[in-house]
Amino acid sequence: MIAASGVAELRHDLTGETFNVNAAALHWEEEGVDERGMGTESVTWAVAEYVTASGEKVSCKFLAYEYPAGVLNYLDYEATNATLVKNFGYAVAIDTDEWGDQD
Numbered sequence: 001m002i003a004a005s006g007v008a009e010l011r012h013d014l015t016g017e018t019f020n021v022n023a024a025a026l027h028w029e030e031e032g033v034d035e036r037g038m039g040t041e042s043v044t045w046a047v048a049e050y051v052t053a054s055g056e057k058v059s060c061k062f063l064a065y066e067y068p069a070g071v072l073n074y075l076d077y078e079a080t081n082a083t084l085v086k087n088f089g090y091a092v093a094i095d096t097d098e099w100g101d102q103d
Contacts, residue, residue: 001030002044002064002072003093009086010060010079012052019058021048023088026062038068058082064090 004023011018026046033041044066049059058081065074072092077084 001042001093002066002090004028004044004046004062004064004088004090006089007086008048008060008062008084008088010048010050010058010082011085012056012058013081013083014056015052015054017052018085019048019050019082021060021088033065036067040069041065041067041073042069056081060084062088066092070094 006023008021008023009018010021026048028044028046030042030044033043043063045061045063047059047061049057051057059079060082061078063076064072067073070092072090075087075090
């Protein structure tokens with residue numbers, strides 16, 4: 001799974017109002033996307049939503065793709081009424097429980 005850290009910044013397209021998004025405050029989900037030659041491509045994603053001072057909705061879906069397993073392959077975002085100014089830091093989180101007993 002890919003882990004996000006730090007703070008991203010969104011800017012409203014019309015007003016320029018900015019929103020800071022803390023990676024730790026979002027609910028991140030992971031899902032398999034496609035079976036490919038070197039295994040499953042997976043995506044880790046979360047959505048942030050805000051309302052501007054003028055009442056307009058701003059949203060951003062953050063996406064981080066892992067392929068093959070253990071390799072951060074691609075970052076993307078889908079924003080509504082906003083531009084991503086600064087993205088999170090991303091890294092592959094290694095689950096040591098999957099390694100089993102190494103004794």
